[in-house]
Amino acid sequence: MPGLRRRTAAGRYDHLKDRHVLVVPTTTDPVDVDALVRAWFPYTSLATDGHADLPGVGVLTGPVELSMEDAVGADVPTPWTVAYDLHVSATRERSKPARRPDGLHRAFPHGLPTGAELQALDFLLALARRLGGGVRAAGGAELLLPDPAGAVDFRVISPRWLRAADVATLAGNEDGEGVAVVVDGVSLPSGAPAPPDGTPFDVRLSLGPAGAVSVRARVSESPEPAVAGEAFATAATAVYDVVWQSPDPTWRFAETLDGIALACRERARGPIESIARTLAELGSGVVVDADGFPVDRYHL
Numbered sequence: 001m002p003g004l005r006r007r008t009a010a011g012r013y014d015h016l017k018d019r020h021v022l023v024v025p026t027t028t029d030p031v032d033v034d035a036l037v038r039a040w041f042p043y044t045s046l047a048t049d050g051h052a053d054l055p056g057v058g059v060l061t062g063p064v065e066l067s068m069e070d071a072v073g074a075d076v077p078t079p080w081t082v083a084y085d086l087h088v089s090a091t092r093e094r095s096k097p098a099r100r101p102d103g104l105h106r107a108f109p110h111g112l113p114t115g116a117e118l119q120a121l122d123f124l125l126a127l128a129r130r131l132g133g134g135v136r137a138a139g140g141a142e143l144l145l146p147d148p149a150g151a152v153d154f155r156v157i158s159p160r161w162l163r164a165a166d167v168a169t170l171a172g173n174e175d176g177e178g179v180a181v182v183v184d185g186v187s188l189p190s191g192a193p194a195p196p197d198g199t200p201f202d203v204r205l206s207l208g209p210a211g212a213v214s215v216r217a218r219v220s221e222s223p224e225p226a227v228a229g230e231a232f233a234t235a236a237t238a239v240y241d242v243v244w245q246s247p248d249p250t251w252r253f254a255e256t257l258d259g260i261a262l263a264c265r266e267r268a269r270g271p272i273e274s275i276a277r278t279l280a281e282l283g284s285g286v287v288v289d290a291d292g293f294p295v296d297r298y299h300l
């Protein structure tokens with residue numbers, strides 16, 4: 001009849017428009033995604049239930065396989081068709097966001113999320129980096145694609161405390177330009193007495209123009225969730241952060257590196273991986289990547 005319009009039926013996945021969405025390659029095994037989720041939230045079971053309550057954050061659901069029509073209707077960038085969505089309350093700043101290496105500032109030009117919503121997006125971006133996927137923020141159109149090669153740092157969580165001198169020795173076996181030991185901000189001369197067990201220290205391997213590799217050691221009373229299933233996780237653990245100190249601090253905030261900056265980062269990658277692997281072997285520890293996901297040390 002004239003003057004009447006046919007009502008358009010709501011799409012099955014229209015709710016995805018208002019949720020943060022993780023998209024992954026079609027070859028991604030849901031069991032692998034479940035294992036990564038439990039690295040941050042140990043007592044969830046996404047693979048069994050199809051949804052996981054993330055304490056203090058929100059609810060993650062998936063995977064769903066979208067047709068191209070469904071994806072377009074849900075504002076999920078094509079050709080991605082396998083998606084997980086995270087339902088979380090929105091809390092936003094009201095100021096121009098600072099630049100972030102994952103590009104989140106571009107998705108929220110008027111103010112970054114805060115609190116649980118920021119933690120939720122950090123988690124999705126970490127998953128995307130590990131799985132070679134992307135994140136589309138709620139209400140947005142741009143797909144953020146974190147660079148899987150962009151994070152070179154590792155953390156070793158171990159039941160054994162290694163002396164600063166021993167860490168300096170293994171770092172010195174790498175191809176660098178010298179090693180320094182720093183305790184409480186003071187550089188120790190060669191042959192100085194070792195600090196007491198458990199005293200935080202920093203061993204620095206100079207890479208010349210490429211910056212340095214830093215091994216920062218400390219004791220943690222509460223191990224990361226990634227080692228929740230390890231027998232040693234019930235007691236205090238030694239934590240060794242093996243990180244690249246870039247010669248230009250602004251490189252740490254770049255979404256991508258090229259030219260000299262990229263060459264410097266790749267120069268640091270080999271020593272970082274070698275030191276992390278050796279620390280894990282000596283201390284019977286677990287290696288996690290920069291996002292807190294476990295890594296097989298024999299694949300480093």
